[in-house]
Amino acid sequence: MSVRRLADQQPDSFAFSKESEELVTFWLNKYPEAKKASAVIPMLWIAQKQEGWVSEPAIQHIANRLGMPRIRVYEVVTFYTMFNLAPAGEHLIQVCGTTPCWLRGADALKEVCASRIGKKGAVRPDGKFSWMEVECLGACSNAPMVQISNKDGDEYYEDLTAESLGALLDDLEAGKAIKAGPQNGRSCSAPEGEPKTLTDTSLYDGSAAKKIKLPNAANDRAPAGEADQKPTKAAKPVSKTKPTPPKLVKEAVAGGASPKLFDQPQGQKDDLTRIGGVGPKIEALLNEMGVFHYHQIASWTADEAAWVNARLKFKGRIERESWIAQAKTLSEAN
Numbered sequence: 001m002s003v004r005r006l007a008d009q010q011p012d013s014f015a016f017s018k019e020s021e022e023l024v025t026f027w028l029n030k031y032p033e034a035k036k037a038s039a040v041i042p043m044l045w046i047a048q049k050q051e052g053w054v055s056e057p058a059i060q061h062i063a064n065r066l067g068m069p070r071i072r073v074y075e076v077v078t079f080y081t082m083f084n085l086a087p088a089g090e091h092l093i094q095v096c097g098t099t100p101c102w103l104r105g106a107d108a109l110k111e112v113c114a115s116r117i118g119k120k121g122a123v124r125p126d127g128k129f130s131w132m133e134v135e136c137l138g139a140c141s142n143a144p145m146v147q148i149s150n151k152d153g154d155e156y157y158e159d160l161t162a163e164s165l166g167a168l169l170d171d172l173e174a175g176k177a178i179k180a181g182p183q184n185g186r187s188c189s190a191p192e193g194e195p196k197t198l199t200d201t202s203l204y205d206g207s208a209a210k211k212i213k214l215p216n217a218a219n220d221r222a223p224a225g226e227a228d229q230k231p232t233k234a235a236k237p238v239s240k241t242k243p244t245p246p247k248l249v250k251e252a253v254a255g256g257a258s259p260k261l262f263d264q265p266q267g268q269k270d271d272l273t274r275i276g277g278v279g280p281k282i283e284a285l286l287n288e289m290g291v292f293h294y295h296q297i298a299s300w301t302a303d304e305a306a307w308v309n310a311r312l313k314f315k316g317r318i319e320r321e322s323w324i325a326q327a328k329t330l331s332e333a334n
């Protein structure tokens with residue numbers, strides 16, 4: 001595989017077809033003029049798809065188009081085995097001979113190719129087939145495998161035996177369509193037959209998951225897995241607006257209806273500063289007004305909120321900052 005040379009017999013000239021030119025334009029437009037050499041591999045591939053192989057005139061043509069020395073294009077085309085340096089058969093069989101495929105029977109596949117097609121690299125006299133050996137094609141888990149290139153594309157045929165490769169060649173000879181992928185019935189690279197590992201169904205229904213207690217968890221945090229049974233203390237909602245300290249208007253103010261107020265807290269008073277938009281000064285005013293608990297705020301009607309808004313000289317701030325919804329969340333988590 002290390003020495004790849006151009007074919008002895010070469011055509012006189014090369015030109016991209018109209019369809020190929022459209023593809024070439026597509027690729028050239030991807031790169032700035034000074035970097036157009038980046039299109040060398042796509043252009044070589046387009047030439048190969050058009051002719052079935054990359055001839056010396058094609059190399060020269062591409063070098064001229066890209067402003068590259070011919071030797072640079074030659075280096076690329078001889079490095080990558082995906083480029084055919086000589087005419088190929090209608091179906092080009094590329095047998096992977098790298099270690100995993102070799103250990104799994106690639107030699108037997110090569111024997112099938114040699115007996116059915118002929119010498120490696122040569123095109124069968126009827127032009128139907130040619131074959132070559134390539135390095136790892138990245139499908140080692142489905143070794144041994146071949147890639148077959150023809151007018152329909154480039155497809156992998158995996159998990160092969162001498163018999164199954166022979167059957168594929170029979171179908172191609174007969175002009176029948178063949179199915180790409182594993183030839184032993186398995187799906188992709190799934191285990192052959194029944195699954196042999198990770199078969200415990202509890203791995204998938206959550207029953208095997210163990211509850212854990214986080215070592216540095218806050219005292220008031222429920223152990224993992226119990227969060228849905230025990231409400232945790234809600235995090236303080238974030239307020240984006242900086243509250244301006246208001247003044248409590250003690251005299252009667254028009255509008256709204258007074259909410260339920262207390263002379264003093266009913267037991268432990270709540271930390272109203274956990275409501276986004278309520279700072280220590282507003283909390284003091286609410287307390288002075290007779291509001292000490294989340295559940296008081298959570299129960300405010302629109303009229304009652306308007307009453308509080310008016311006394312704190314707020315203009316709809318309670319609604320804007322969703323105090324009532326926040327208070328409900330905090331009250332439920334209490």
Ligand code: FES
Pocket residue numbers: 096097098099100101102135136137138139140143144145
């Ligand atoms: S070794 Fe054959 S596909 Fe990787």
